[in-house]
Amino acid sequence: MSSSDVLIHLHQKAINLLQEDAYKIEKLIEVQMENLATRKCPLYEEVLDTQIYGFSREIDFAIRAGLVAEVIGKEIISKLERNLAQLYEAMNNKV
């Protein structure tokens, strides 16, 4: 493989990993969206916040390590944060 092939492979692998991790958090958000009645479980918010914090550290590292363009990394995390904000809004409307 040429050096540019190696780089493309590593970048693609990094993006795939980040998207898999984002997908897992998306799923957590969706499950909670579908179960708005179970607001009683405050751990859910705690878990989501922790997951998103950990994920933002992964993204930040991937950007600094030169594996992912800053604009792409920030977009992945913003999308998750928007979904989380929608979940919290829906939860508050439910109260």
Next chain:
Amino acid sequence: MSSSDVLIHLHQKAINLLQEDAYKIEKLIEVQMENLATRKCPLYEEVLDTQIYGFSREIDFAIRAGLVAEVIGKEIISKLERNLAQLYEAMNNKV
């Protein structure tokens, strides 16, 4: 640069970034070690735990992305966890 040079460069960069991040947490632990009297601040433990959690996510990502060997990544995080355990032990002895 050849493809192996590119890989060596990326691996080295990843290790450097992780060591910088580990160093920042080490510093937080040291500061608290030197100020055992200020146990009153429970936020310190919270901050350290959160920092180490975020850092473990970085390490995990670096391993999965193929930037850092698993044994090296695990060693960096174990070292931090040992230091943190020492801090907590010292804090408990102080109480």
